[in-house]
Amino acid sequence: MPPTRARTSGPAASPSRVRAARRTLSNETNRIGARRVVRSGPAAAQSACVAAPSAHMHDLFQLEKERVQASQTRERAERDQRNERQRMIDEKLLEARRTAQENRPTALGWRGYNDYEVDLLRAEHQRETEALHAQLHAQALEIDALRAEAARHAQSREEARVSDDALRARVSELEELLATTDTRYAALASEASSSAERVRDLEARLADAEALRRRLHNQVQELRGNVRVYARVRPPRDDGTSVELRYPDALQLATQLEVRAPTESAMGAASVKTHHFAFDHVFPPSATQADVFEHVSDLLQSVLDGYHTTIFAYGQTGSGKTHTLEGGAQVDWAVPSTWQGDDVGLIPRAMHLLWAAAQAQQVHGWAYTFEAQMVEVYLDQISDLLGDHARCDVVHTGHHSHVEPAEVVPLARPEEVYQLLARAKKRRQVAATKMNERSSRSHSVFALRVRGTRADGQTSDATLHLVDLAGSERLATSGSAADPQRLREAQSINKSLSSLADVMAALATHAKHVPYRNSALTWLLKPCLSQGAKTYVPTTHYRLMLLALSPLQAHLGETLCSLRFATQVHGTHLGPARTSRQRPS
Ligand SMILES: Nc1ncnc2c1ncn2[C@@H]1O[C@H](COP(=O)(O)OP(=O)(O)OP(=O)(O)O)[C@@H](O)[C@H]1O
Structure with missing residues (x-):
C-alpha cells in the first residue's frame, strides 16, 4: 500500500506531502511507462504493467536519475550555448574595439567636423535665438504700444463720452433757448413789421427833407x-x-x-x-x-x-x-x-x-x-x-x-x-x-x-x-x-x-x-x-x-x-x- 510504503521508506511525513509524492510518482510512472511503450512496443508495455513493485521503484529512481541527468545535460548545453554566445560577443567586442581602434583617427576627424558643424549649428541657433528675441522684443514693444493706444482710445472714448454729455446738455439748453427765441422772434417780427412801416414813413420824410435841404442850400447860394x-x-x-x-x-x-x-x-x-x-x-x-x-x-x-x-x-x-x-x-x-x-x-x-x-x-x-x-x-x-x-x-x-x-x-x-x-x-x-x-x-x-x-x-x-x-x-x-x-x-x-x-x-x-x-x-x-x-x-x-x-x-x-x-x-x-x-x- 502506498501510504504504508511511504511511512516505512523514510522519516514520518505529513499526509499532504505523501499525497504529493504519490501524485508525482504516478505521473512519473505514467510518463516512463509511456516512454517504454514507445521504445519497446506493445510487448514491453504489457510486461511493464505486470512488473513487481520493487522493480518499479528502481525504475522510478532510475527514471528520476535520468531525468536529472537530462536536465543537467540540458543545462550544461544551455550553459555551453550561453558561453559560446558570450565568447562570440566577446570576439565581436574585441573585433569592434579593434575596428574602433583602427578607425579612431577617422572618428577624431569626424568629431572635429561634427564640432565645427555643432558650432555652426550653435551659431545659427544663437542667431535664430537672437532674432527670435528681437522679434519677441519688437512684439513686446508693439504690445506695449497697442496697450498705450488702447489706453488712449479708452481715454478718448471717455472724453468723448464726457463731451457728448456736455453737448447733449448744451443741445437741450439751446433747444430751450431756441424755444424762447422763437417766442421773442415772433414778437420781434410783429414789432419789425410795424417798424418797417415807420421806416418807410421816415424814409419818405427823409427824402423830402433831403430835397428841402438841397433847395434851401441852393437858395442860400443864390442869395449869396x-x-x-x-x-x-x-x-x-x-x-x-x-x-x-x-x-x-x-x-x-x-x-x-x-x-x-x-x-x-x-x-x-x-x-x-x-x-x-x-x-x-x-x-x-x-x-x-x-x-x-x-x-x-x-x-x-x-x-x-x-x-x-x-x-x-x-x-x-x-x-x-x-x-x-x-x-x-x-x-x-x-x-x-x-x-x-x-x-x-x-x-x-x-x-x-x-x-x-x-x-x-x-x-x-x-x-x-x-x-x-x-x-x-x-x-x-x-x-x-x-x-x-x-x-x-x-x-x-x-x-x-x-x-x-x-x-x-x-x-x-x-x-x-x-x-x-x-x-x-x-x-x-x-x-x-x-x-x-x-x-x-x-x-x-x-x-x-x-x-x-x-x-x-x-x-x-x-x-x-x-x-x-x-x-x-x-x-x-x-x-x-x-x-x-x-x-x-x-x-x-x-x-x-x-x-x-x-x-x-x-x-x-x-x-x-x-x-x-x-x-x-x-x-x-x-x-x-x-x-x-x-x-x-x-x-x-x-x-x-x-x-x-x-x-x-x-x-x-x-x-x-x-x-x-x-x-x-x-x-x-x-x-x-x-x-x-x-x-x-
Ligand atoms: N496866406 C499866406 N500865408 C503864408 N504865406 C503865404 C500866404 N499866401 C502866400 N504865401 C507865401 O507867399 C509866397 C507866394 O505865394 P504863391 O506862390 O501862392 O503866390 P502866387 O499868387 O501863386 O504867385 P504866382 O501867380 O506867381 O504863381 C509863397 O512862399 C507862399 O507860401
Whole structure:
C-alpha cells in the first residue's frame, strides 16, 4: 500500500506531502511507462504493467536519475550555448574595439567636423535665438504700444463720452433757448413789421427833407450871389513896407476891406485916400487855410448835388493863389509826410470833403465816382499836366467841357490827388521873375468830375473846377520887359485875364455877344462862366473868385487893380443856379 510504503521508506511525513509524492510518482510512472511503450512496443508495455513493485521503484529512481541527468545535460548545453554566445560577443567586442581602434583617427576627424558643424549649428541657433528675441522684443514693444493706444482710445472714448454729455446738455439748453427765441422772434417780427412801416414813413420824410435841404442850400447860394468873391490878404513879408489895410467889420460879417493909399491932388497936395471894398468875405493875413476852406466847403457839397462849381484864384504874382489852392511852402507833394499839415490847401481838402460826403450819401442810395484832369494854359495854348499831350483842344458837349486828348485819371482814394498834384507841379512852366521866384507863368485848371447814380435811376454829373490863374502883373515892375520870352508870357497872361474880365463884363450887362473865344482860358472856362446861353442846357454854376492880395506897398497899384476887377465880378449876376440832377422819367 502506498501510504504504508511511504511511512516505512523514510522519516514520518505529513499526509499532504505523501499525497504529493504519490501524485508525482504516478505521473512519473505514467510518463516512463509511456516512454517504454514507445521504445519497446506493445510487448514491453504489457510486461511493464505486470512488473513487481520493487522493480518499479528502481525504475522510478532510475527514471528520476535520468531525468536529472537530462536536465543537467540540458543545462550544461544551455550553459555551453550561453558561453559560446558570450565568447562570440566577446570576439565581436574585441573585433569592434579593434575596428574602433583602427578607425579612431577617422572618428577624431569626424568629431572635429561634427564640432565645427555643432558650432555652426550653435551659431545659427544663437542667431535664430537672437532674432527670435528681437522679434519677441519688437512684439513686446508693439504690445506695449497697442496697450498705450488702447489706453488712449479708452481715454478718448471717455472724453468723448464726457463731451457728448456736455453737448447733449448744451443741445437741450439751446433747444430751450431756441424755444424762447422763437417766442421773442415772433414778437420781434410783429414789432419789425410795424417798424418797417415807420421806416418807410421816415424814409419818405427823409427824402423830402433831403430835397428841402438841397433847395434851401441852393437858395442860400443864390442869395449869396452866384459869383461869390472872397478876398484873402496874405501876411506881409520882411522885404518891404506894407500898405495900410483895415478890416472894419472883421468881428461881425468880415466882408469889408479898406485900403489907405497915398494920393496926390490935382494941385499936387499929398494926402491919404481910403478905398472901400466889400465882398462876400474878407480874410485878414491871420486867416488859416482851414478858415478859408470852412467858408468854401458849402459850395463843394453842391458838386455832389449836381451843381458845377468853379473856384478861381485871382491876384497878382506872389499874392498867395497857389498857396491857397494847393498848399503853402511846407507842402511838397513829392514828400508824403507834408501832406497832412495845416498848410495844405483847398484842392486836397476839397477832395477829402467830397469823398467823405459821398460816403455819407451812400445811406441815401447814392454811389459816386471821381475822375480828374489837370491842364494848363500857357501862351494861350492848352496842354496836359498829367500826360504828355502838349497841344490840347476844348470840346464842349452838353453842359460839360472836355479837354482832349488830356488824360483823365479815375481816383479810387482821396489821397491819390497828391500824386496828381506832384505830377502836375513837375510839368508846370515855372520861371523866375523879380516878384516871385516860384511864380507860375501859366494858368492851371484842376477839374474833378463827380458822377453819382442811385438805385432808383436818379443821376448827377457835375464838375468842380479849381483854377489857379497866372499872376497879373505890370510889365514895368516885374522885369519881364527885358526878357522877350518873359515879355511874351506876361502879355499872354494879361491878355487872357483881360479876356476873362471882358467875359464877366459882358455877362454882367447881359450883352448879346460874350467874347469867350478871345482867349484859350475863357474858351476853356466857358461852361463855368456862361449861364442860360442858348447853346447850353442851363445847369447850376457856382462860381467863387478867391482874390489873393499882397499887403506890400510896392504892390499897391496891382492890389487896387485886382480889387476893382473883383468888385466888377462880384456885381455880376449870371442867373439862377440849376442842378444837373436828373430824375428817371
Ligand atoms: N496866406 C499866406 N500865408 C503864408 N504865406 C503865404 C500866404 N499866401 C502866400 N504865401 C507865401 O507867399 C509866397 C507866394 O505865394 P504863391 O506862390 O501862392 O503866390 P502866387 O499868387 O501863386 O504867385 P504866382 O501867380 O506867381 O504863381 C509863397 O512862399 C507862399 O507860401
